[in-house]
Amino acid sequence: MYLVKDLGRLGRRKFLGTTVAGACGAALMVAVAGTEMFVLEGCAITLNDVLNWTDIGTSAVGSVLTFLTAAGIVCALCGVAATAAIAAIHAIADAIRQWQAAAPADKATLWGKIHTALTIALSEVGKFFQEINLPLGKLAGMILGIASLVLSAITGFIQKFFPSLLAASSRSYKLGATTDIPVAPKEYHTNDFKKEYNKIVISGGHPEAVMN
Numbered sequence: 001m002y003l004v005k006d007l008g009r010l011g012r013r014k015f016l017g018t019t020v021a022g023a024c025g026a027a028l029m030v031a032v033a034g035t036e037m038f039v040l041e042g043c044a045i046t047l048n049d050v051l052n053w054t055d056i057g058t059s060a061v062g063s064v065l066t067f068l069t070a071a072g073i074v075c076a077l078c079g080v081a082a083t084a085a086i087a088a089i090h091a092i093a094d095a096i097r098q099w100q101a102a103a104p105a106d107k108a109t110l111w112g113k114i115h116t117a118l119t120i121a122l123s124e125v126g127k128f129f130q131e132i133n134l135p136l137g138k139l140a141g142m143i144l145g146i147a148s149l150v151l152s153a154i155t156g157f158i159q160k161f162f163p164s165l166l167a168a169s170s171r172s173y174k175l176g177a178t179t180d181i182p183v184a185p186k187e188y189h190t191n192d193f194k195k196e197y198n199k200i201v202i203s204g205g206h207p208e209a210v211m212n
Helices: 012-019 047-070 077-100 105-131 139-159 165-170 188-201
Strands: 028-031 038-041
Touching: 028 047, 047 077, 047 139, 047 188, 077 105, 077 188, 105 139, 139 165, 139 188
Parallel strands: none
Antiparallel strands: 028 038
16 A cells, blocks of 8 residues: 655655556545545555455355365354354455445544454454364365465455554464464455465365356
8 A cells, every 4th residue: 555645745747656656657546534644546456356355255265164064074163153254254345335435524434444344354264264173184285275365365455455553463373273374464356366266276176166
């Protein structure tokens, strides 16, 4: 995210040259009401990318339950935790839509609610994967990959839009009781996320689960 405190002191050419190196000259600037901050969208991911991601993010989480069921693994707590995780991801979309539709005077407050929704989703998704206890093997490896992918995506969104708050959202996550989930924040476009997900499920022996 590019933040400009005082756009008025910069000429148009200087602004484009120094802040985006001319690469995003057609980007959209959205003013956050009540502040002098401007959010520059159009470079890397945007809020619309996050909004679009929520559908595939919930699909990725839901697919894990499908894989467990297909393997004959019954886990009632996993179902409860998955429902909470999916609802939390949907809440990200709701927060973004509310911000987009809000009057200028309300945008600053609703901007903070997007961060809250992302943080809650990160926590609920982490809790879901912690309920899954599996012996080491192909299925566990595939689910570990999906867990890493989803958590890295949400963390990447926080890194993109709320970089100063990323440290407060960072923590360790586990698959089951003992297996660490590697999390590396990444700002995924939807197609990139799908490609990574598809690699994971194909490698895990489930080509039928690829996202189109």
